[in-house]
Amino acid sequence: GIDYIVAKAINSMHGKVLEKIGADRVVYPEMEMGERIANSLVSKSLLDYIELTPEVSIREILVERGFGEKSLSELGLRGRFHVTIVLIKRNDEISITPGGDACIKAGDVLFVIGRNGDLDRFEQQVSG
Numbered sequence: 001g002i003d004y005i006v007a008k009a010i011n012s013m014h015g016k017v018l019e020k021i022g023a024d025r026v027v028y029p030e031m032e033m034g035e036r037i038a039n040s041l042v043s044k045s046l047l048d049y050i051e052l053t054p055e056v057s058i059r060e061i062l063v064e065r066g067f068g069e070k071s072l073s074e075l076g077l078r079g080r081f082h083v084t085i086v087l088i089k090r091n092d093e094i095s096i097t098p099g100g101d102a103c104i105k106a107g108d109v110l111f112v113i114g115r116n117g118d119l120d121r122f123e124q125q126v127s128g
Contacts, residue, residue: 045127047109058086058113063126066106073100081122083114 007023009015015026048060067075077083088095088102089109095102104110104126112119 045123052113055115056113057116057119058111059119059123061110061112061123061126063104063106063108063110065126066108067104069103071101071103072098075104077122081114081125082118083112083122085110085112087111 004024005022006025006027007018009018009026009028010030011028015028018026045062045064046059047062050058052058072085077085085104086097087110088098088104089111090105090107110126112122114122
């Protein structure tokens with residue numbers, strides 16, 4: 001027999017039917033791609049995102065406006081925005097889990113995790 005069944009649904013009602021008849025996982029590729037396209041059209045600084053839960057995401061954000069020469073610890077982003085920067089990409093260099101002495105500059109690409117509302121506020125701060 002088949003141990004794990006993944007089914008493609010076109011809408012939430014279709015997904016519920018697939019779950020009822022035994023699908024272990026239901027995917028919604030058209031809905032997910034539609035959300036991605038809509039988000040990319042709304043925000044030029046949002047490059048990509050992964051939804052971890054309906055409330056929490058990891059976002060890839062282009063920094064259009066830096067914070068000068070202030071370090072991450074001086075900026076206090078966790079306290080101000082309740083987000084965590086997990087990676088800074090600058091040109092060809094990547095800093096994974098950057099330390100408090102790292103700076104954010106215009107042109108950097110950040111991978112940031114947090115609640116969606118907090119990420120929205122942070123994204124507004126770094127976008128042009």
